[in-house]
Amino acid sequence: MTAVAIQLARLVRVSHTIFSVPFALAAAAVAWVDHPLSWPQALLILGCLTTARTAAMAYNRVSDAALDAKNPRTQSREIPKGAVSMKAAWALTITSGLGFLAFAVALSPLCGALSLVALPLALGYSKAKRFTWLCHFWLGLVLALAPIGAWVAITGSFDAFPLVLGAGVVCWIGGFDITYGLADLEFDRKEGLHSFPVRWGPQVTIATSRVLHVLAPLLFLAAGLVAGRGMAYVAGVVACAIALLAGQIATARGAKGDAVLTANGWAALLFGVAAVVDVFVVGGGI
Template identity: 45%
Template sequence: MRSLHTYAKLIKFSHTVFALPFALAAVTLAHMEKPLTIPTLFWVVLAMVGARSAAMGFNRLVDVRFDRLNPRTANRPSVTGEISVQAMVGFVAGSSLVFLVSAAMLGPLCLKLALPCLAVLFGYSYTKRFTAASHMYLGAAIGLAPLGAWIAVTGSLDARILLLSAALMTYIAGFDILYACQDVDFDRSIGLYSLPSRWGIPRALRFSEALHATTVVCLLGLGLAFQRGRIFYLFLCVIAGLLVLEHWLVRPHRLNHIPIAFFHVNSLVSILLLAAVWLDVLWPT
């Protein structure tokens, strides 16, 4: 159990709450097109966990020299020696295998897309070395989750689900910019790229606000595209309010509120989005 806790700490397993609800929302919408089976749901969730674990483990592996120098990340298991390099390589390989097997169980198309998906996820770990657009890349990579979940259930692509992927992309990129505000001085000193270190915190925060406004617009478009009812739009109003609260909490002179905004507010946004879709499908109005 101690070892399991250490690996969960390594990949911040609790942060799965940010993207998994979006994928499950896509599964719920796909269920209206093609009835969902329990095995499909199981393999979708396992694929999500495998892909995220592999990506996070790979990130910790290639970033260990930076994490060792950053006071904020110096206590990560990959830095302290709680998990060896060999163990991290094994963890990434094992998680990747879980993802590939899950994709195979979801059908030939999912299996064909699995390796390119892993390549995109792994690629994020290098983006901060050369571009301040790393936040957008991260959002785009994680934004594949609803698209993959839809394909897993229906076996085909529907352009409407891209609105949910776009919502997740802008949502992730927006709060990743907020998170990066904590490392402005370190990033500048070590030569890493981020919008806060490149543009300054005030401008980066305004860009984050624009991204989260786009999130709300995308979710509104999703509701219209799938002809959702009043329950969905009621929850959407709450989600919009939470995003406004997040940006009220995090100001250039209030960066100490970033942990609250990052985990507590954002986890509520994801959970409420899933509840909005699920309840609206369950009780259509």
């Protein structure tokens, strides 16, 4: 891998795919029960996930470049420090966005049509904090599109399972992204940016995060019940809830910024693995 490719991978934080891919895999596995998936479909879905996320992250870095250069926490990011040029970041955004649209059209006409809604939503998140403190939940909605999109790509329709699972993702992402925002509270206030912590303050932010991280695993469980999944799936929900609890404990002890990401990454990974195991290894049902 060339030095440029390494810097671009760092720009879009490839490691952060842990926050979307496990839920897409969970939805795909459950959909597979009644709709066997071909390898071409699987590769196209993977292509959609990869390109959509890359386009959204690259545009986020382009959109926030000036702010990142001012913020002490983000001054070491690739664009502010000169490791990646704005031209390269724009090129990555555009090519990834076009790639996403192409993969979606190749999957089905329905996926192609929905991609015209999904891509603006994913890119629009980067501007949301300029005008609304609900930006964290916008991000949650964008990531919820991963399991919903995977389901639609495989089944050709919407169903209760991906929608309830997606609602859980919105609560989960919103719950940890509002605490992530605590790290930039003073900077956001100074720059006139909108965030949940700026609007409501640290105490309400932490309390709201706790409520959302109770709701998230409950919604994951409800999705499993709707789909008739087995005990391995339930075990994954329990493991996810424990990881979220660990994240809340870390936050209560003062963890901020990137420090809150680890537990939430484990929450997604444990749930996703358990959901796939439930379908392909255990094959059980509730």
